[in-house]
Amino acid sequence: MKKKFLLISVLLGISLVISACAQSPGVETNEEPEEGAFRVVVSRNGFNNEAQGFHIEVEEDQEVELTFVYGDSDFSQNNPHNIIIPEYGIETGIIDENNPEVTVQFTATGHGEIAFMCSIPDCIGHSNLVSGRIMIDESGHED
Numbered sequence: 001m002k003k004k005f006l007l008i009s010v011l012l013g014i015s016l017v018i019s020a021c022a023q024s025p026g027v028e029t030n031e032e033p034e035e036g037a038f039r040v041v042v043s044r045n046g047f048n049n050e051a052q053g054f055h056i057e058v059e060e061d062q063e064v065e066l067t068f069v070y071g072d073s074d075f076s077q078n079n080p081h082n083i084i085i086p087e088y089g090i091e092t093g094i095i096d097e098n099n100p101e102v103t104v105q106f107t108a109t110g111h112g113e114i115a116f117m118c119s120i121p122d123c124i125g126h127s128n129l130v131s132g133r134i135m136i137d138e139s140g141h142e143d
């Protein structure tokens with residue numbers, strides 16, 4: 001009987017810890033991101049670790065929220081980046097270990113592929129950060 005009580009107490013304790021973790025702010029969850037919202041890790045390995053061909057897909061005229069997250073914290077030195085989307089006149093400003101997250105917002109106007117890249121030519125891994133694309137689907141909303 002005592003053993004059973006102990007087991008229940010332990011299980012209850014574990015579930016309390018789990019629910020506490022799930023509720024604490026800033027903890028990554030697997031929830032579906034808001035439509036039009038994207039998180040892109042920027043590191044010497046590329047955008048989300050893709051050296052080439054990284055892109056996000058949006059609908060024409062969609063409101064887009066793009067969050068760039070510094071991904072070189074595991075590197076031996078600070079490695080500042082500055083992401084620009086020239087077509088929209090957008091610049092994140094320095095993203096580095098002191099300013100690890102920047103969100104930009106824009107309306108996905110225009111056609112085809114909008115380029116984004118790092119504007120700091122001597123950042124480590126720069127060649128992996130020059131070919132980001134925003135692909136705009138012009139077919140409308142006929143899902």
Ligand SMILES: [Cu+2]
Pocket residue numbers: 080081082118119120123124126129
């Ligand atoms: Cu860079």
